[in-house]
Amino acid sequence: MYIKVKITRSLSAFMLSGGVLAGCSDGGGNAGAQSDAGKQEEKSLRIMSGVIGGKTPEENVLFEKEIDRLTGIKVNLDKPASDYDQKLMAAISSGEKFDVLQVSKETINKLVDQGVLAPLTDKVKSSKTLQDPEVIPAQEWDQVRTKDRQIYGVFTKYQGGTMPIVRNDWLKKLNLQEPKTLDDYYNVLKAFTEQDPDGNGKKDTYGLTTAGMYELQGFFSAAGLKQRYVEKDGKLDVPYSTDAAIPVYEWLHRLYKEGILEPNFATNDSGKMRNLFLTDRVGMITYWDAWVGMFNNTRKEQDPHTQFEAKGLAGAVGPDGKHMLGRGDPDVWVVPVNAGQPETAFEFIEWWHSKDGIVLGSMGIRDHDYTENGGKYELTKTGKEHAMDHGVPFWYSKKFQNPFGLLPGVKEAQALLEKHASLELTPAKWADAEKIINEYSFKAILGEMPAAEAVKKMREQLKANQLID
Structure with missing residues (x-):
């Protein structure tokens, strides 16, 4: 249920790509900037995920459209069917640009050492959503702090x-x-x-x-x-x-x-x-x-x-x-330093902990995995097969309760973890x-x-x- 990503040290292409692209100019940059100054940049994100998303490539497209419907953010969700560790490693090493990555806590230290990740400490501290103990209990943040007390990742779910x-x-x-x-x-x-x-x-x-x-x-x-x-x-x-x-x-x-x-x-x-x-x-x-x-x-x-x-x-x-x-080690969203839209990336991460974000990550896609009428949810045949898990089987927020309750045996298993796990x-x-x-x-x-x-x-x-x- 968590992603273990093995990253090598060959990340120079990733680190340099933003600078190389920024340095290219044909001498007409000022005129272009002036002509575009009044235009609002379209919110779009490129995200790479190991488990969050659709269950099939076709459903992944529906997942992208659902994010757009709910947030107004156009998303390109790269969710490899297999070998996530290797594919993420190859993408980063080759200098591919992403706005948001899904990684495990184990990976954060490696990426921080390489200077790949943007610190999110100040954004987390100033976020009304993420600082709400009803959304994420305050003590949980100690799980993702680095030795210098910085926060580079925000939980994708409650990790059991x-x-x-x-x-x-x-x-x-x-x-x-x-x-x-x-x-x-x-x-x-x-x-x-x-x-x-x-x-x-x-x-x-x-x-x-x-x-x-x-x-x-x-x-x-x-x-x-x-x-x-x-x-x-x-x-x-x-x-x-x-x-x-x-x-x-x-x-x-x-x-x-x-x-x-x-x-x-x-x-x-x-x-x-x-x-x-x-x-x-x-x-x-x-x-x-x-x-x-x-x-x-x-x-x-x-x-x-x-x-x-x-x-x-x-x-x-x-x-x-x-x-x-x-x-389990926490599963987190992180933002690379060369993200094209870092502000939009954090907006998405905050939204992920809202009711709509939780519903998408658990129940899935409206009118595909579930229907909703007047606050009453019903799973479709496909939704039942997907078992309330599109990457978020459990979540922290107490502001949205699972409308179907927990699947059989989970409550008792979680009680054992609360008593015996560390x-x-x-x-x-x-x-x-x-x-x-x-x-x-x-x-x-x-x-x-x-x-x-x-x-x-x-x-x-x-x-x-x-x-x-």
Whole structure:
């Protein structure tokens, strides 16, 4: 549910393009400026987005027209169908000009270091909309402040968190209790693998699958270990590379060795993982709270009588008796320094937090995804399939309540996050550390190296590359 953008340092073309274009002149500039002085510039924006927009290229055009209808701003919305990270990187590196970009908090520090982003601190502070605590709670802004206390990004939505998600109908069918400890999780996942929970008489189900090492916080919670980085006494460390992580890697290897962990977990992307869960192949995944409701909604739309029930779990209890889940890095709008219409860009960003902006980002396009009559909304067949998510499944503002309520299971999942989740610490060098962590984690889980040795090697590599203190 958030975008992780990997940006290289080859951004000189992007930085120079504005200056090069500004320096071109045929000597007739003054006359042109005088003739156009009285004309009002048409408001238009070029936006690049990873998840916000239409679900298809054709619907994306409707999305652009809807923004124009609601704001008077003509928008060219570039929403790649895949490989958003690489395409955004290529666009910036080649000097393409955008007015607004959708990025994750992880990306902001990289872009700020390169001088790519315009600071928005003063605009945010003077914005009646964004300073309204009913629109965005004041404490949330600390998530997006840089070390120098500047704000470069404004939230696109309320970002939830991740957790183990279980087939609760399978728990009920097999008379199993919700797992609390790591041993409990093992027993449940083993039963999902061996006791034919889908009832087809075949041994074709798995207990767990993941998208690589994606969001395993709920299991490392058993050892009291936070995902990504932690900072103590001014020093950065990666808990997954410590000896305390060894039992969790050994537990995951046991699942793999016994055929409980779906064998393609290491190469799955999130789409393949979701599909295995939706098609009764696997009983548990690790994913976003919003998808608890989307899974339930999808299956209900396919079959109104389905017994399918997804449910979020708190993860394994730690040695201190507490659970540890992860809250996602904020997803934000940013404005590049070479934006053609920076004022219009910020006007759009403010509007995004209005009722009309929220409706578009969640319900979608009027008379396509929903109809409205006298303040009463009704989703179309297409709108129901889109599950109230055009990039904004949840929002901060209390001034507009979801007219349909939350999808089944989401409220309970969010309650677990409020109780147990916290933000990860994601410094700019995280991407380099992640490669090393993944390499040796997979070796441990797949049994290519004993867990203790894999952790030792992982730590040595992180230190050698100056990725931990």
